[in-house]
Amino acid sequence: MVQDNRSRIERIVETNATFLRVLAGPGTGKTYALTRRVARLFRDGAAPERMLVCTFTRTAARDLETELSHLGVEGVDKINTGTIHSFCFHLLAQSDDLELTGRVPRALLSFEECFLLEDLKGMGFGGIRDRRKRLQVFNAAWARLQTDDPGWPQDPVDRTFQLILLGWLRFHEAMLIGELVPETLRYLRDNPLSPYRRAFDHVLVDEYQDLNRAEQVLLDLLAEGGTLTVIGDEDQSIYSFKYAHREGISQFAIFHPNTHDEDLIECRRCPHIIVEMANELIATNGNRESRTLRVRPENPEGEVYVLQWRSIEEEAGGIAEFIRTRLDAGDIEAGRILVLAPRRQFGYAT
Structure with a gap:
């Protein structure tokens, strides 16, 4: 490491700093930096049960x-670590909100969602893609844009959709996984004296x-009594279909005054060669922070092959032969x- x-x-x-934003490209050591920051907070006397370390996917969590357990710091197992959705489920289960x-x-199981979308057919919500898209924005608390305030739907069609959707879910005694976040956000907003709004001294994402x-x-509410550290890379934002916007991290300092940037x-x-190709592609996006990913000198040069076959079957066979040779x-x-x-057809061809 240079x-x-x-x-x-x-x-x-x-x-x-109360607010810390770290823009970190792939393979640059962001997880290493995050876990070492946790270790330093421990060293300075932070209580592990008053720390929340979370991410988006179960694999990343x-x-x-695993990385935190390798720190060798006593009490690290008491840190609240996991996905945002698992935390929300725990919070709602501990409160009386769901029962009330x-x-x-x-x-709701994945196959049940198919029945849900089918039952919403013919109600003025468009085709299957339109209904699925509206379901995603429901999970985002109706915030379609980064500038939107998540909460109650403003559009009449959205309000009707939510009313029918919640009735369907109550009848089938189920919840959408994505619904956990809007439900938790609503609960914390409606209960400013909730102990969860002061439960954490440090929130790291x-x-x-x-x-x-x-x-x-939601994370802003959970961190309002302490510090908030966010780590990510606007060039790796791939969840726009669930209304995740790259502006969330690129404009973080606008909504969080006196942010310390690294x-x-x-x-x-x-x-x-992979880093060089990535930089060339990313450079075409003018709406981003001005920075260029560097490669460690001792990294391998790498190989890239551009090949073409006449059919999916030939392509699958060619790639399989290439792998077997290696x-x-x-x-x-x-x-x-x-x-x-x-495409899935490629996997079937193998």
């Missing part, structure tokens, strides 16, 4: 838990660019191979 990157991580670890509103904390506006506002730009994971030569382990395809 001295410049090391000094950046040291500043991330040591700052006492498990990785965070007649809701049952049973997650990974992959902040993947959060929608409702999730961001960035991590040395990629320790990717080959040179495996037979001992160039790589099977567990380190990932094949991505834009």
